Amino acid sequence: MTPPRTTRPASGPRHLHPGAWWLWALGLGAAATRTTDPLLLLLVVAVAGYVVAARRSDAPWSRSYGAFLKLGLLVLGIRLVFAVLLGSPIPGSHVLFTLPEVPLPVWAQGVRIGGRVTVEGLLFALYDGLRLAALLICVGAANALASPARLLRALPGALYEAGVAVVVAMTFAPNLLADVQRLRAARRLRGRSDRGLKALLSVGIPVLEGALERSVALAAAMDTRGFGRTADVPPRVARTTAALTLAGLLGVCVSAYGLLGAGATAWALPVLALGLAAAAGGLLLGSRRAVRTRYRPDPWAWREWAVAGSGITVAVLVTWLSSRDPGAFTPSVVPLTAPTLPLSAALAVLVGLVPAVAAPIPPRSVS
Numbered sequence: 001m002t003p004p005r006t007t008r009p010a011s012g013p014r015h016l017h018p019g020a021w022w023l024w025a026l027g028l029g030a031a032a033t034r035t036t037d038p039l040l041l042l043l044v045v046a047v048a049g050y051v052v053a054a055r056r057s058d059a060p061w062s063r064s065y066g067a068f069l070k071l072g073l074l075v076l077g078i079r080l081v082f083a084v085l086l087g088s089p090i091p092g093s094h095v096l097f098t099l100p101e102v103p104l105p106v107w108a109q110g111v112r113i114g115g116r117v118t119v120e121g122l123l124f125a126l127y128d129g130l131r132l133a134a135l136l137i138c139v140g141a142a143n144a145l146a147s148p149a150r151l152l153r154a155l156p157g158a159l160y161e162a163g164v165a166v167v168v169a170m171t172f173a174p175n176l177l178a179d180v181q182r183l184r185a186a187r188r189l190r191g192r193s194d195r196g197l198k199a200l201l202s203v204g205i206p207v208l209e210g211a212l213e214r215s216v217a218l219a220a221a222m223d224t225r226g227f228g229r230t231a232d233v234p235p236r237v238a239r240t241t242a243a244l245t246l247a248g249l250l251g252v253c254v255s256a257y258g259l260l261g262a263g264a265t266a267w268a269l270p271v272l273a274l275g276l277a278a279a280a281g282g283l284l285l286g287s288r289r290a291v292r293t294r295y296r297p298d299p300w301a302w303r304e305w306a307v308a309g310s311g312i313t314v315a316v317l318v319t320w321l322s323s324r325d326p327g328a329f330t331p332s333v334v335p336l337t338a339p340t341l342p343l344s345a346a347l348a349v350l351v352g353l354v355p356a357v358a359a360p361i362p363p364r365s366v367s
Helices: 018-032 038-055 060-086 119-145 148-154 157-189 197-224 235-260 265-289 302-324 343-353
Strands: 095-102 113-118
Touching (some): 018 119, 018 148, 018 302, 060 119, 113 119, 235 265, 302 343
Antiparallel strands (some): 095 113
């Protein structure tokens, strides 16, 4: 049965296709992995934050961006603490302070606890932790902009079962934060304190109970709608589907390692193309098992192309520029040098601001 074409206009207040938001965010994240320059990483974070502020809806799952910001700061703090307590592989001559060093046995050579803490080691840990934090913030931007339910509906039939598990996991944290905020506000309205261990325990039990009730309701709704019903396919087609999908995923992983490494891009790009082709063939064959239709599918118009293209453009330009001048994207800590912002890379990252203009304004929820 051919699914009906959508009658919604491609312009005006509407939700952008979730796949476009994820391609944009993954493009920014890929650009962040190519550099340790703190100025460029902060620019990536600023671009993601501005787009989220400009095109975020008022749905509960869109409030998760603040949690990812806090998670990024937590990761950065943990990286610095580890650098202080366990030392850094970067040698340094500018000693800030010295901690008492714990003597370790001979078999633990190369590992130390305590000792000298240098400026070079802390800066290296700061740059490395900031890169991971920027990647997490880009993923948080996608979570705040793309509806998980619409993302599940847009997945191919071969990935529908796995997509349900991923979507449920993605929506758990935003719903959990919304429940905590709601219960803390209710305690404040009753004149009770919302801080301390006692308040945490009184809020934690209702939150866990609500999460369990949502899981049971979701399972009942899926069972009522006949989820899991599949069509019969020949065993040969099933084996071919599994082989193509596995080969495609392995090819993508191997090529990603080559693209994100220091070199080997000459063989990585052909392997990536072959892996994507094999994965697409496996998904196409696997979709024959799914017996479901889509009601009013989300359109993929020029706005989706503009948003997805901006993220891909950022990733391609930053990757190309970093391969031509690696020193500009990795500021030196030995010897100490002040980081500079590469103008060409900054202009490439600013292409990521296109969704703030091209993406449609999301409609407001009717309360």
